[in-house]
Structures are given as structure tokens and as C-alpha cells.
Amino acid sequence: MKIDILTLFPEMFKGVFEESIIKRAIDEKKVEINIINFRDYTNDPHKKVDDTPYGGGAGMVLTCQPIFDCVNDIKTNDSKVILLTPSGVPYKQKHAYELADEKHLIIICGHYEGFDERIRTIVDEEISIGDYVLTGGEIASMVLVDSVTRLLPGVITEASHKDDSFNNNLLDYPTYTKPRVYNGLEVPEVLLSGDHKKIEEFRREESIKKTREVRPDLLGDD
Ligand SMILES: C[S@@+](CC[C@H](N)C(=O)[O-])C[C@H]1O[C@@H](n2cnc3c(N)ncnc32)[C@H](O)[C@@H]1O
Known part of the structure; x- marks a missing residue:
């Protein structure tokens, strides 16, 4: 381009x-x-x-x-x-x-x-x-x-932007990296489970929760 x-x-x-x-x-x-x-x-x-x-x-x-x-x-x-x-x-x-x-x-x-x-x-x-x-x-x-x-x-990569905020009218899900516990703050257990289906469900739920909280207009809920 x-x-x-x-x-x-x-x-x-x-x-x-x-x-x-x-x-x-x-x-x-x-x-x-x-x-x-x-x-x-x-x-x-x-x-x-x-x-x-x-x-x-x-x-x-x-x-x-x-x-x-x-x-x-x-x-x-x-x-x-x-x-x-x-x-x-x-x-x-x-x-x-x-x-x-x-x-x-x-x-x-x-x-x-x-x-x-x-x-x-x-x-x-x-x-x-x-x-x-x-x-x-x-x-x-x-x-x-x-x-x-x-x-x-x-x-x-396409994978890097396909789940970005605003795609599918949702905000991005929360992400975490090492260490597992920082200042007493823990990474959600499900992300350590290795269960990809559960992880996907968790991310989608969090994504919807966040969007509903701060940008209900994206969901047409406002
Ligand atoms: C000071 S602004 C002019 C504002 C104009 N008098 C008005 O009230 O619409 C000067 C230029 O900045 C650019 N600009 C300012 N705000 C912008 C915005 N929110 N989005 C895109 N361009 C913007 C535009 O190119 C605009 O012509």
C-alpha cells in the first residue's frame, strides 16, 4: 500500500x-x-x-x-x-x-x-x-x-489482531504473563489449566463482561 x-x-x-x-x-x-x-x-x-x-x-x-x-x-x-x-x-x-x-x-x-x-x-x-x-x-x-x-x-500476524478490541463488537479479554503471583495478585487458575476449550470460554465471558461494564454501546445494551 x-x-x-x-x-x-x-x-x-x-x-x-x-x-x-x-x-x-x-x-x-x-x-x-x-x-x-x-x-x-x-x-x-x-x-x-x-x-x-x-x-x-x-x-x-x-x-x-x-x-x-x-x-x-x-x-x-x-x-x-x-x-x-x-x-x-x-x-x-x-x-x-x-x-x-x-x-x-x-x-x-x-x-x-x-x-x-x-x-x-x-x-x-x-x-x-x-x-x-x-x-x-x-x-x-x-x-x-x-x-x-x-x-x-x-x-x-492475523492471530495478533483478530481478537483485538472492537472486532465482533467486543473489547479484548484480559491477558496475564509471568510470574504466576505478583504482589499477592494471582493469575486466574483456568489460564494455567491447559484446557483450551475452558480458556476460550473464560476469555469470551471476560470480554463480554468488560464490554458490558465500560462500553455497553458496543453491545447495543445502553
Ligand atoms: C483547529 S482544527 C479546525 C476545526 C474546525 N474549525 C471545526 O470546528 O471543525 C484544524 C484541523 O485539524 C484537523 N482536526 C482537528 N480535529 C480533528 C479530529 N477530531 N479528527 C480529524 N481531524 C481533526 C482537521 O484537519 C482540521 O481542519
């Missing part, structure tokens, strides 16, 4: 994709991530990419021209263009799986007060990573790229 991130702040991405699983995925060519500064596409002699809003109001608004030209330059028939915005569709794990099936993602990071409304005409999807407002789309794009990359074939 190829991912192009359009941003005014490429330096923010330093380090983020240079560690752990995402770095390995890049090194092994499971994903190609390009950080593109759309300021490079502006026709403005002073390299401006924003302006004051028509009708007045606070803050600066990203102009159409640099983003239109940048997207036109890199877009192919295989591209899915995503705009990050608090008013987008709330991002969920199911959506991450859908995006992981795409060949090419183009992710537009807004900044300042936002972007010219007409930019919406060149995007395929608008995504919000939650009901709060960030200073820009950069951190939101990192969330998207991280969550999608780990689902790409061969990045982590």
Missing part, C-alpha cells in the same frame, strides 16, 4: 514512523509512506497557503489551489482521497480494515481554522478521529496510518 500525507508540517512526522512495527513495515516494503508539503504546490509568490475567511471571523483558512494541484498531481485511478476533519465520519476499527484493502491513500491534513469548503469536492471520504478538536490533521493522520498499517498482510 502507498500512503501520501499532505501537510504543512512535515517535521511533525519525524520519528513517528521510524520505530517499531511501522518502521519494519516500511523497511520490508509492506507500506510506502510519503510526507508531502503542499506548500510546495502554491502559486503564491510569498508561498502563502491560507487566507482570511469570507464573511469575517477568527483564524485562517487553507486555500483551494495548493491542495487541488497537489491532489491532481499524485492521484491515480487507485487512489482514495481522505480529508481529516472533526465533522467527518467517526473513525472505527471496521473502517481501518476497509482502508487496509485500498491500494493508495491520500490523506489531507487541515490546519488553523480549517479549509475552504470547496476542498470537499475532491475528496472521497471525510474522517474524524473523535469528538474533540486538534490543532491540525497531522496527529489524526498518524492515528489513521498506524491503525491501517498494522492490518496490512504480513505486518503482524
Whole structure:
């Protein structure tokens, strides 16, 4: 998969994709991530990419021209263009799986007060990573790229993500590792029993219990 991130702040991405699983995925060519500064596409002699809003109001608004030209330059028939915005569709794990099936993602990071409304005409999807407002789309794009990359074939094993939280509308079951007793806290006996059927049942029950406790909305119980 190829991912192009359009941003005014490429330096923010330093380090983020240079560690752990995402770095390995890049090194092994499971994903190609390009950080593109759309300021490079502006026709403005002073390299401006924003302006004051028509009708007045606070803050600066990203102009159409640099983003239109940048997207036109890199877009192919295989591209899915995503705009990050608090008013987008709330991002969920199911959506991450859908995006992981795409060949090419183009992710537009807004900044300042936002972007010219007409930019919406060149995007395929608008995504919000939650009901709060960030200073820009950069951190939101990192969330998207991280969550999608780990689902790409061969990045982590399918077994590692198939029981993750949100699959089957459940949160993950509790996990334990050595030692068997720590500070008087014991590992549930069933996990030491070697009885795989019982372990599976225990994990499913715990998963449902946890979901009911903290996210009943996932079960449709709220
Ligand atoms: C300060 S925000 C603009 C907020 C805008 N005035 C509003 O109220 O919807 C600047 C940019 O950050 C990004 N952003 C902020 N919060 C976001 C969120 N929850 N999900 C996705 N992108 C977000 C968007 O790209 C947005 O254009």
C-alpha cells in the first residue's frame, strides 16, 4: 500500500514512523509512506497557503489551489482521497480494515481554522478521529496510518489482531504473563489449566463482561 500525507508540517512526522512495527513495515516494503508539503504546490509568490475567511471571523483558512494541484498531481485511478476533519465520519476499527484493502491513500491534513469548503469536492471520504478538536490533521493522520498499517498482510500476524478490541463488537479479554503471583495478585487458575476449550470460554465471558461494564454501546445494551 502507498500512503501520501499532505501537510504543512512535515517535521511533525519525524520519528513517528521510524520505530517499531511501522518502521519494519516500511523497511520490508509492506507500506510506502510519503510526507508531502503542499506548500510546495502554491502559486503564491510569498508561498502563502491560507487566507482570511469570507464573511469575517477568527483564524485562517487553507486555500483551494495548493491542495487541488497537489491532489491532481499524485492521484491515480487507485487512489482514495481522505480529508481529516472533526465533522467527518467517526473513525472505527471496521473502517481501518476497509482502508487496509485500498491500494493508495491520500490523506489531507487541515490546519488553523480549517479549509475552504470547496476542498470537499475532491475528496472521497471525510474522517474524524473523535469528538474533540486538534490543532491540525497531522496527529489524526498518524492515528489513521498506524491503525491501517498494522492490518496490512504480513505486518503482524492475523492471530495478533483478530481478537483485538472492537472486532465482533467486543473489547479484548484480559491477558496475564509471568510470574504466576505478583504482589499477592494471582493469575486466574483456568489460564494455567491447559484446557483450551475452558480458556476460550473464560476469555469470551471476560470480554463480554468488560464490554458490558465500560462500553455497553458496543453491545447495543445502553
Ligand atoms: C483547529 S482544527 C479546525 C476545526 C474546525 N474549525 C471545526 O470546528 O471543525 C484544524 C484541523 O485539524 C484537523 N482536526 C482537528 N480535529 C480533528 C479530529 N477530531 N479528527 C480529524 N481531524 C481533526 C482537521 O484537519 C482540521 O481542519
